[in-house]
Amino acid sequence: MSMKSFPKPSELPVPAGAEGWEKLYPYYLVFQDKLKEQEDAKFWFCDSQHWPTVFKPFETIGGEFAVKCLGQYNARHLMIPNANGIEFRVHLGYLYMSPIPVPEDQIAARVPLFEERVGYYFQNWPRLLEQWHTKVKGTIDEMEQITFAKPPAVVPIEDIHSGKAMDGSEVLLDNYDRLIQLAYQNWQYHFEFLNLGYIAYLDFFNFCKQVFPNIPDQSIATMVQGVDMELFRPDDELKGLAALAVELGIQSAFENADDADATLGAIRASAGGEHWMTRWEEAHEPWFNFTVGNGFYGHDKYWNEYPEIPLNYIKDYIARLDAGQEILRPVEGLIAEKERIVEEYRELLDGDNLAAFDGKRGLAAQCYPYVENHNFYIEHWTMGVFWRKVRELSRLFHAEGFWTEPDDLLYLGRNEVRDAIFDLVTWWGVGAAEPIGPSYWPEEIERRRAIVDALKTARPAPALNTPPASITEPFTRMLWGITTEQVQQWLGEGEAVEGGGLRGMAASPGVVEGPARVVTDADQLSEVQQGEILVATVTAPSWGPIFGKIAATVTDIGGMMSHAAIVCREYGLPAVTGTGSASTTIRTGQMLRVDGTKGIVQILDAPTVEGPGAHSHSHDHDEPAHV
Amino acid sequence: MQDTQYIQFFDGGTEPTLANLGGKGASLVTMTSAGMPVPPGFVVTTAQFDAFMHEAGITDHIHALLAGLNPDDITEVDAVSATIRADIESRPVPAEARAQTVAAFEALQSRFETPVPVAVRSSATAEDLPDASFAGQQDTYLWLEGFSAVGEHIRKCWASLYTSRAIIYRLKNNIPNEGLSMAVVVQKMVNAKASGVAMTLDPTNGDRSKITIDASYGVGEMVVSGQVTPDNIVLDKVTLTLVNEHLGDKHAELVPDLAARRLVEREVDAERRSRRCLTDAQLTAVATLAKRAEKHYKTPQDIEWALDADLPDGENLLLLQARPETVHSNKPATAPQPVVSTTTAPGQAASSGFSWNSVKLFA
Numbered sequence: 003m004s005m006k007s008f009p010k011p012s013e014l015p016v017p018a019g020a021e022g023w024e025k026l027y028p029y030y031l032v033f034q035d036k037l038k039e040q041e042d043a044k045f046w047f048c049d050s051q052h053w054p055t056v057f058k059p060f061e062t063i064g065g066e067f068a069v070k071c072l073g074q075y076n077a078r079h080l081m082i083p084n085a086n087g088i089e090f091r092v093h094l095g096y097l098y099m100s101p102i103p104v105p106e107d108q109i110a111a112r113v114p115l116f117e118e119r120v121g122y123y124f125q126n127w128p129r130l131l132e133q134w135h136t137k138v139k140g141t142i143d144e145m146e147q148i149t150f151a152k153p154p155a156v157v158p159i160e161d162i163h164s165g166k167a168m169d170g171s172e173v174l175l176d177n178y179d180r181l182i183q184l185a186y187q188n189w190q191y192h193f194e195f196l197n198l199g200y201i202a203y204l205d206f207f208n209f210c211k212q213v214f215p216n217i218p219d220q221s222i223a224t225m226v227q228g229v230d231m232e233l234f235r236p237d238d239e240l241k242g243l244a245a246l247a248v249e250l251g252i253q254s255a256f257e258n259a260d261d262a263d264a265t266l267g268a269i270r271a272s273a274g275g276e277h278w279m280t281r282w283e284e285a286h287e288p289w290f291n292f293t294v295g296n297g298f299y300g301h302d303k304y305w306n307e308y309p310e311i312p313l314n315y316i317k318d319y320i321a322r323l324d325a326g327q328e329i330l331r332p333v334e335g336l337i338a339e340k341e342r343i344v345e346e347y348r349e350l351l352d353g354d355n356l357a358a359f360d361g362k363r364g365l366a367a368q369c370y371p372y373v374e375n376h377n378f379y380i381e382h383w384t385m386g387v388f389w390r391k392v393r394e395l396s397r398l399f400h401a402e403g404f405w406t407e408p409d410d411l412l413y414l415g416r417n418e419v420r421d422a423i424f425d426l427v428t429w430w431g432v433g434a435a436e437p438i439g440p441s442y443w444p445e446e447i448e449r450r451r452a453i454v455d456a457l458k459t460a461r462p463a464p465a466l467n468t469p470p471a472s473i474t475e476p477f478t479r480m481l482w483g484i485t486t487e488q489v490q491q492w493l494g495e496g497e498a499v500e501g502g503g504l505r506g507m508a509a510s511p512g513v514v515e516g517p518a519r520v521v522t523d524a525d526q527l528s529e530v531q532q533g534e535i536l537v538a539t540v541t542a543p544s545w546g547p548i549f550g551k552i553a554a555t556v557t558d559i560g561g562m563m564s565h566a567a568i569v570c571r572e573y574g575l576p577a578v579t580g581t582g583s584a585s586t587t588i589r590t591g592q593m594l595r596v597d598g599t600k601g602i603v604q605i606l607d608a609p610t611v612e613g614p615g616a617h618s619h620s621h622d623h624d625e626p627a628h629v
Numbered sequence: 630m631q632d633t634q635y636i637q638f639f640d641g642g643t644e645p646t647l648a649n650l651g652g653k654g655a656s657l658v659t660m661t662s663a664g665m666p667v668p669p670g671f672v673v674t675t676a677q678f679d680a681f682m683h684e685a686g687i688t689d690h691i692h693a694l695l696a697g698l699n700p701d702d703i704t705e706v707d708a709v710s711a712t713i714r715a716d717i718e719s720r721p722v723p724a725e726a727r728a729q730t731v732a733a734f735e736a737l738q739s740r741f742e743t744p745v746p747v748a749v750r751s752s753a754t755a756e757d758l759p760d761a762s763f764a765g766q767q768d769t770y771l772w773l774e775g776f777s778a779v780g781e782h783i784r785k786c787w788a789s790l791y792t793s794r795a796i797i798y799r800l801k802n803n804i805p806n807e808g809l810s811m812a813v814v815v816q817k818m819v820n821a822k823a824s825g826v827a828m829t830l831d832p833t834n835g836d837r838s839k840i841t842i843d844a845s846y847g848v849g850e851m852v853v854s855g856q857v858t859p860d861n862i863v864l865d866k867v868t869l870t871l872v873n874e875h876l877g878d879k880h881a882e883l884v885p886d887l888a889a890r891r892l893v894e895r896e897v898d899a900e901r902r903s904r905r906c907l908t909d910a911q912l913t914a915v916a917t918l919a920k921r922a923e924k925h926y927k928t929p930q931d932i933e934w935a936l937d938a939d940l941p942d943g944e945n946l947l948l949l950q951a952r953p954e955t956v957h958s959n960k961p962a963t964a965p966q967p968v969v970s971t972t973t974a975p976g977q978a979a980s981s982g983f984s985w986n987s988v989k990l991f992a
Binding site for chain 2: 083113116117120121124201202205213214215216217218220221224343346347350365508511513599600
């Protein structure tokens with residue numbers, strides 16, 4: 003069967019105004035004319051799960067560090083027999099990935115190395131994981147200490163006496179380099195355990211698929227998932243604060259939660275308000291180092307910087323408590339259900355199979371919680387501190403007239419920032435009238451801003467070039483939900499859904515009907531109403547508080563192990579992930595039927611208009627739908 | 630209505646014995662007390678048969694007729710059989726026993742808004758002996774309405790102890806005629822709007838983590854005999870999530886024609902053909918029932934079930950039959966085979982000889 007193909011990178015139209023976009027990014031991140039033949043021969047899928055919006059130049063750092071570090075653990079640390087890392091490119095502002103297979107003749111030689119290395123980790127897991135926490139928190143602490151300041155106008159007399167012979171500019175340069183290095187360090191740590199968690203999971207997964215052919219993926223996930231996870235702690239803190247507010251009878255203080263200062267003032271002035279404020283302060287470290295985004299963008303808002311975000315969530319919880327609703331996750335029920343499921347599958351096995359099942363499940367259950375919990379430590383906490391420091395540096399430049407908006411540093415690549423720092427310390431050091439930056443950067447940034455904005459008018463293609471006959475790379479399937487079937491679905495070759503609709507991963511079971519709420523940006527979360535079905539490109543676990551409101555979730559991107567899938571299973575909500583185009587096909591207000599058991603989303607009142615998104619996704623004309 | 634010496638309800642709470650209720654009756658009581666929803670009914674106990682025979686006073690006469698009979702003389706056996714059966718069918722039931730049976734029948738009817746037809750089936754005490762099951766002890770009369778028809782057919786079941794075939798069988802196998810007894814089951818006829826079978830494994834590979842359901846409209850005979858292509862659904866046994874479904878054409882259904890006291894075949898319209906004949910909730914209920922039967926009998930089951938149109942949703946799923954599955958159950962459980970790459974096995978390189986199975990994760 004000849005496979006249809008996705009467009010080649012060169013075939014995708016460049017949105018008007020985005021001409022010359024390639025120069026925004028480092029040379030090694032964009033497709034090369036001289037490598038066209040090799041690059042077009044590879045299949046690339048877009049990771050809009052983690053990078054749903056166009057990169058500003060500085061923001062490629064998250065994609066680069068994350069995907070590079072994922073790859074090094076496959077290819078250099080653990081020597082995974084059949085999978086190297088993942089190549090990645092930025093095309094038209096979006097991140098595309100291509101898994102690198104291991105040549106057939108090298109697989110066997112890697113097996114003993116792999117066994118020795120993963121065996122060591124699995125046998126020493128608790129000790130090494132504890133060490134990981136120490137390393138990661140140490141990195142974050144060091145990052146917190148970093149400051150950015152102009153060197154002094156006059157070198158202190160003590161430095162003259164001591165013969166220090168430095169003007170202080172080296173500290174600014176060092177601190178910037180150190181910040182980048184610390185981020186890189188925690189991204190290396192991020193993958194120290196993540197690939198292992200997936201390996202343990204996949205080992206159990208494959209075993210289950212053999213002894214129980216076609217066992218639903220959900221069953222396997224349920225049997226190893228932690229039910230009470232650190233990833234849910236921030237949300238649980240808010241629930242506790244809401245319950246305390248109700249207990250103290252200070253609900254009225256939250257009426258205008260959008261004005262955080264006024265709200266906190268009103269709480270302080272209430273009887274028992276100080277008690278509440280103490281709890282509020284205690285919850286901040288570390289749990290409010292939490293973003294409504296996903297940690298990969300400079301514009302992501304963190305709770306500890308925008309107190310109105312957690313205050314509004316608390317306000318919602320208070321309203322639900324006052325309405326007599328239960329807001330706590332049904333943890334006990336989830337645990338009991340998990341135990342029942344494990345036990346019933348166990349009962350079907352005996353002898354060696356039972357022993358293997360117990361061993362593999364035990365390993366996966368030991369390792370799997372990391373897959374969920376690491377996200378808090380890296381994407382939320384580490385990156386929250388990182389972006390805060392980046393903004394501090396940006397404001398230093400902004401104050402010197404380098405750019406017009408406080409956060410415009412994001413329009414520089416991270417290595418251009420070093421140049422800008424040197425420009426600044428040179429001007430300061432030599433005592434010149436002014437640095438060069440203010441006459442160069444504002445105009446250049448406007449030019450770049452226009453290109454980024456133009457790129458944002460187009461959604462990415464889900465994939466590029468010709469897909470392989472089958473997708474076998476384990477992480478691609480598990481994390482991104484890029485399966486052979488999914489790719490065919492994108493190509494419009496999948497089984498059509500009767501009555502029109504979308505097909506995706508059956509990520510969390512159950513069937514519900516309700517009105518759609520399409521959310522393409524975390525800022526729109528406040529619009530979500532009780533009982534609506536959330537339709538998003540991708541969700542972040544930090545959207546936790548809205549999961550108590552919604553009836554189901556549908557995403558464009560993501561597999562069984564995507565954040566949306568994990569959170570929805572935790573909340574007992576149906577979810578269909580990886581539909582490819584739900585957020586561009588469905589309109590807010592349309593009635594949907596979401597079947598998370600089969601992975602089908604039906605639009606019950608399908609629009610009669612023709613046009614982008616009016617029908618299911620066939621990409622045969624390569625015209626990206628415009629948002 | 631209480632159980633008595635002569636009547637035992639399926640859900641009456643009395644411990645069933647083979648001697649009192651015969652094989653079929655005992656198993657219906659057992660299934661009911663295990664929480665399995667068999668169509669409601671009662672058993673006319675062997676004590677009632679014994680009392681009937683005692684009052685009739687014809688036992689010695691029957692033994693005399695049977696003594697010295699030549700099993701190879703079919704004509705003579707037929708004549709004796711006809712005489713005995715006519716005698717049994719024409720005699721009155723003792724007043725107390727009859728009164729209790731009438732009351733039981735009325736109690737059964739009172740569970741429904743309008744009178745429902747019943748089935749009357751013989752339930753022999755010897756039926757479950759491995760080499761003693763034979764036709765003639767399996768008399769079944771369907772779609773009976775009103776007590777007079779029921780009473781008449783209870784006696785027909787009693788009389789079926791003396792069919793020619795039963796007489797010959799006992800003669801040839803040296804089974805004495807003394808102590809013969811017979812219980813009779815009176816059970817609501819299932820008015821099936823949909824029915825089918827369910828197995829608590831996947832018959833294609835013996836995988837015990839699945840429940841396989843075949844379902845079609847009307848009563849189940851067309852599914853069992855293969856006259857229609859039913860919907861075929863595979864569910865995960867543990868979570869009851871859908872693994873696979875193939876909608877069958879279900880072009881016809883057998884539905885009761887009460888006037889004619891038989892089933893008639895009717896064409897199914899295009900709209901009903903094109904959709905699954907069970908809702909999600911009904912599918913879950915069937916699977917749960919199959920699972921419960923397996924748990925009760927402690928071995929994979931092959932059940933027949935039906936959805937009864939006379940009962941309200943949520944209470945209308947009935948278990949008609951539960952048998953141990955024999956094809957796969959006698960084999961050892963599935964052993965993992967090295968996986969040939971399939972779309973459901975991530976991590977398997979399609980063309981390579983590499984398999985994660987060969988990898989040890991603990992050094």
